[in-house]
Amino acid sequence: MRRQIPMIITFFVGALIIVSEFIPHRPFGNLSTSLEGWFLIISGFAIILGQLSLFKVNIIKIHRKAPNWPYFIIALVSFSIMVICGILWGTQQQPGLLQTSDKMLNFFGMKPFDYIFKYMFENLSATMFSLLAFFMASASYRAFRARSPESTLLLIAAVLVMLGRTTIGSTLTGWIPESLGFLHLPNIASFIMKYPNTAGQRAIMICAGLGVIGSSLRIILGIERSYLGGK
Amino acid sequence: MKNLVFYVFLGILLTNVSLFAQDISFTAKDNPNDDGGAIILEWDVPLTYNEMVITRSTDNENFIEIAVVTPLLKTYIDDENIEDGQEYFYRLSLVDADGEKQSFETNALSSAEWFNTDKISLLIMAVLLGTAITYYIFSARKGKRLYIRKISGLDTIEEAVGRATEMGKPLLFVPGIMDLDDMQTIAGLNILGHLAQKVAQYDSTIHVPVCRSMVLSTAKEIVKESYLRAGRPDAFRPDSVFYLTDDQFGYVAGVDGIILREKPAATFYLGAFYAESLILAETGFESGAIQIAGTAMPTQIPFFVAACDYTLIGEELFAASAYLSNEPNQLGSLKGQDVGKAIIIITLLVGVILEMCGVHFLKDFLATH
Numbered sequence: 001m002r003r004q005i006p007m008i009i010t011f012f013v014g015a016l017i018i019v020s021e022f023i024p025h026r027p028f029g030n031l032s033t034s035l036e037g038w039f040l041i042i043s044g045f046a047i048i049l050g051q052l053s054l055f056k057v058n059i060i061k062i063h064r065k066a067p068n069w070p071y072f073i074i075a076l077v078s079f080s081i082m083v084i085c086g087i088l089w090g091t092q093q094q095p096g097l098l099q100t101s102d103k104m105l106n107f108f109g110m111k112p113f114d115y116i117f118k119y120m121f122e123n124l125s126a127t128m129f130s131l132l133a134f135f136m137a138s139a140s141y142r143a144f145r146a147r148s149p150e151s152t153l154l155l156i157a158a159v160l161v162m163l164g165r166t167t168i169g170s171t172l173t174g175w176i177p178e179s180l181g182f183l184h185l186p187n188i189a190s191f192i193m194k195y196p197n198t199a200g201q202r203a204i205m206i207c208a209g210l211g212v213i214g215s216s217l218r219i220i221l222g223i224e225r226s227y228l229g230g231k
Numbered sequence: 232m233k234n235l236v237f238y239v240f241l242g243i244l245l246t247n248v249s250l251f252a253q254d255i256s257f258t259a260k261d262n263p264n265d266d267g268g269a270i271i272l273e274w275d276v277p278l279t280y281n282e283m284v285i286t287r288s289t290d291n292e293n294f295i296e297i298a299v300v301t302p303l304l305k306t307y308i309d310d311e312n313i314e315d316g317q318e319y320f321y322r323l324s325l326v327d328a329d330g331e332k333q334s335f336e337t338n339a340l341s342s343a344e345w346f347n348t349d350k351i352s353l354l355i356m357a358v359l360l361g362t363a364i365t366y367y368i369f370s371a372r373k374g375k376r377l378y379i380r381k382i383s384g385l386d387t388i389e390e391a392v393g394r395a396t397e398m399g400k401p402l403l404f405v406p407g408i409m410d411l412d413d414m415q416t417i418a419g420l421n422i423l424g425h426l427a428q429k430v431a432q433y434d435s436t437i438h439v440p441v442c443r444s445m446v447l448s449t450a451k452e453i454v455k456e457s458y459l460r461a462g463r464p465d466a467f468r469p470d471s472v473f474y475l476t477d478d479q480f481g482y483v484a485g486v487d488g489i490i491l492r493e494k495p496a497a498t499f500y501l502g503a504f505y506a507e508s509l510i511l512a513e514t515g516f517e518s519g520a521i522q523i524a525g526t527a528m529p530t531q532i533p534f535f536v537a538a539c540d541y542t543l544i545g546e547e548l549f550a551a552s553a554y555l556s557n558e559p560n561q562l563g564s565l566k567g568q569d570v571g572k573a574i575i576i577i578t579l580l581v582g583v584i585l586e587m588c589g590v591h592f593l594k595d596f597l598a599t600h
Contacts, residue, residue, distance in 0.1 A: 018357070021347075021350065021353070022346060022347055022350055022353075022354055023345055023346060023347070024264055024265050024266045024343065024344050024345075024346075024347050025266055025267075025343045025344060025345045026266050026267070026343060029265070029266035029343075030266065036412075039411075039412055042445070043410065043443075043444065043445055046443075046444035046445045046447070046448060047444045048444075049444050049447060049448055049474075050443070050444030050447055050474035050477075051474075053447055053473050053474040054473070054474050054475070054476075056470070057470055057473040057474075060470060067492065068492065121478075124480075124481075124484075125478065125479075125480040125481065128480035128481075128483050128484050128510070129480055129506065131510055132506060132509060132510055135509050135510055135513035135514075135538075136509060138513060139509055139512075139513055139516075139534065139537040139538050140537065142537060142538075143533075143536070143537035200529075201529040201530075204527070204529045204532065204544060204545040205527075205529060205545070206572075206575055207545045207546040207572065208527035208545040208546055208548075208549070210360070210546060210568045210571045210572060210575070211418075211527065211545065211546035211547075211548065211549030211550060211568065212414045212527075212549060213357075213360055213364075213568070213571070214364060214546075214549060214550070214553075214564050214565065214567065214568040214571075215414060215417070215418055215421075215549040215552075216414065217361065217364055217564065218553065218561060218564050219417070221368075223368065223558075223560045223561055223564065224421065224552060224553070224561065226420070226421035226422075226424035226425065226453065226552050226556075227417060227420055227421060227424070227449065227453065228456070
């Protein structure tokens with residue numbers, strides 16, 4: 001029963017969603033919107049579970065004095081400060097439990113939660129994102145090494161696209177007469193991006209779409225039970 | 232002769248006026264394929280008119296203004312306080328450059344439809360695919376042998392777990408950054424079930440940091456059940472599945488920290504990924520772990536291909552659980568998907584040929600609104 005009831009619910013809801021895709025009449029027409037609303041409500045409650053997990057895991061590590069344990073204290077303190085600031089003084093859109101005093105607003109220029117979010121959190125996020133540029137360089141170096149015919153092809157396509165997308169591409173091939181315009185590097189780059197690249201991406205997306213349909217059917221029909229701990 | 236010229240001129244003038252009057256049309260009808268409560272108004276008015284007012288009435292006497300439109304717009308959907316079954320009267324009032332006024336009237340009823348005719352092509356495809364998948368599932372059940380090509384990334388899972396056990400290092404599983412409403416996350420979690428069972432059998436350890444609270448509860452339950460299935464419920468550690476943060480780059484920072492501190496023997500990135508894919512995969516590469524990735528995000532696949540040892544591309548991610556289970560039922564559904572691919576390829580080829588011949592029937596039929 002522990003597995004059968006969830007499977008019956010899955011089948012019923014899955015079948016209902018498929019049917020509602022083709023029936024615009026009420027109540028089927030807005031069924032998926034209603035279910036999305038339910039999902040958001042459940043997610044709201046699940047957030048508490050997430051926060052509890054975060055606290056529990058960090059406290060255990062601090063208690064056991066795991067390597068680098070002071071960092072886990074910083075994580076918990078940062079988390080607590082954000083929660084306290086949010087609850088007490090609110091955010092720009094939402095008022096908090098306490099009234100934000102003019103003195104505090106003059107000092108921070110905004111509410112404390114927004115101040116921390118804007119001047120600390122956003123910068124830390126941007127720092128992590130900026131690492132992508134360096135990682136992209138190292139990954140490209142490995143990917144473009146001409147070890148096989150495929151990687152050589154990749155290297156050639158990449159060089160053509162990179163040159164074609166910069167001003168140096170136009171400069172290098174600018175002397176080619178207009179009648180041979182297809183040999184201009186910007187045109188070659190556009191061609192590669194527009195046709196082979198788009199065709200490849202669409203093929204992946206079509207196959208992924210079929211995969212989604214297959215997986216959904218397996219789950220709805222109860223053939224796939226891994227998510228319930230079954231085989 | 233003078234009279235003849237006059238009558239010819241008058242005739243031309245009247246013809247033009249009557250033609251000009253015929254040029255203007257104003258119609259109303261029920262908005263098709265909706266759940267009622269909407270009427271679509273269409274007009275064909277010369278561009279010389281710059282002010283057009285639409286008014287509405289339920290008794291054809293008291294009209295209220297509902298919109299000011301232009302001739303360019305061509306259509307307007309009236310969906311404010313429309314009741315199904317009630318007749319509505321519409322009046323289109325025009326004022327030309329000379330300030331002369333004209334008005335046109337029409338009426339319509341709104342109703343809800345029981346079938347969306349725009350989605351006939353989708354229904355046909357769904358029925359064809361569903362039939363193919365069901366047929367192969369039953370064929371496999373009857374014992375028919377089905378050929379499924381090897382997926383190297385999935386065959387390496389056991390090797391990766393064995394390596395982790397030998398090295399005394401943990402494994403890291405990242406189920407992407409999307410919630411449970413994304414099929415890629417569910418596909419990733421299905422693979423986690425098989426992986427966790429192997430981890431339990433080999434007495435290794437696994438870390439599953441998650442980005443969403445809903446994924447946390449599901450992943451925890453999956454890992455727990457896998458340990459139970461492997462006959463080692465005592466070895467399950469609830470803290471092995473833990474929540475980090477909902478924030479994309481906060482999550483990346485957390486996972487990168489785990490990779491650098493714990494130095495896992497193998498890392499698995501299976502789910503929906505965005506800009507964080509390469510940051511995670513490159514950090515894993517630097518740590519020397521065996522890396523297996525899988526996603527259906529076309530923009531992230533090249534990053535995983537460049538930085539990981541094995542990459543499940545698109546549909547392979549969704550097929551992984553069925554492949555690993557080796558159950559005839561599930562393998563049959565994979566074969567059904569292949570038939571779907573064949574149908575799509577044939578449709579594309581026929582569509583291309585028809586379009587080249589100037590026949591647009593198939594393209595129009597397949598297009599949904």
